[in-house]
Amino acid sequence: xxxxxxxxxxxxxxxxxxxASADEHAKQVVxxxxxxxxxxxxxxxxxxxxxxxxxxPKAMLRRLNTVEFxxxxxxxxxxxxxxxxxxHADSNAGLLWRHMxxxxxxxxxxxxxxxxxxxxxxxxxxxxxxDLLPLDAVVLGMGADGHTASLFPGAxxxxxxxxxxxxxxxxxxxxxxxxxxxTLSGAALHSARLQLLAVRGEDKAMTLCAALAGQHPEWxxxxxxxxxxxxxxxxxxx
Numbered sequence: 001x002x003x004x005x006x007x008x009x010x011x012x013x014x015x016x017x018x019x020a021s022a023d024e025h026a027k028q029v030v031x032x033x034x035x036x037x038x039x040x041x042x043x044x045x046x047x048x049x050x051x052x053x054x055x056x057p058k059a060m061l062r063r064l065n066t067v068e069f070x071x072x073x074x075x076x077x078x079x080x081x082x083x084x085x086x087x088h089a090d091s092n093a094g095l096l097w098r099h100m101x102x103x104x105x106x107x108x109x110x111x112x113x114x115x116x117x118x119x120x121x122x123x124x125x126x127x128x129x130x131d132l133l134p135l136d137a138v139v140l141g142m143g144a145d146g147h148t149a150s151l152f153p154g155a156x157x158x159x160x161x162x163x164x165x166x167x168x169x170x171x172x173x174x175x176x177x178x179x180x181x182x183t184l185s186g187a188a189l190h191s192a193r194l195q196l197l198a199v200r201g202e203d204k205a206m207t208l209c210a211a212l213a214g215q216h217p218e219w220x221x222x223x224x225x226x227x228x229x230x231x232x233x234x235x236x237x238x
Contacts, residue, residue: 005205008212009231016231022200025234026059029198032230033137034069036194040136041073048132050184050192052079052141052149053092056200056237058099060139065100071107075132079140079189080150080173081112083121083180112182118172122182125170129184133169134191138184144203145176146211146219150183152176153219162223164190186223195229197221201237208233 009016019025033049040047078092086093093111097104110128114121140148147153150173151161161171166185173183199208211222
């Protein structure tokens, strides 16, 4: 699987790192993100970062929390969010506050959920995110079904949501179960200076290989599998 993954990425001209452990995976992701943020601060005096939620990023978030950095010069937002309050167990904002409180207390935090209404929250977030574009760094995840952010296969208007010229940088979305979500669209994600796909687990490798091989162009992740995307993968899904 590892040889196939490397070869498929190389065929698309994509950079890929494969790490042996979840800890090493977290280290490589953090190192790459910090390098991009430092470059942005050196060039423009500020930086912007969008992180993914879920289970896999927890080790990376905990490592970020230990890093001495100019977090006051960073605007942080999310790649996507469930439309729930931060206190809810499923909130990605809550995940960030639990696992990297030291960072959250210093950054310029731009939440997607505002508790007004799904469409209203998307519009308010879009207005703020538009001022940040292009984002300096985006860390994407991927589901075994080929979704990324809250961009799901078969979703209504998915191709318009994925497009680099999508109508707004933040849009309302529905999960496959019908849960309300907010997601960055192609307008924000495709513009990022660093587009990093962080993936762990052998099941995700199978999905990624199929997408890289062009077997599922309908999967949202497939629209990101081109330069300048970088991939960091570990078979350790623990």
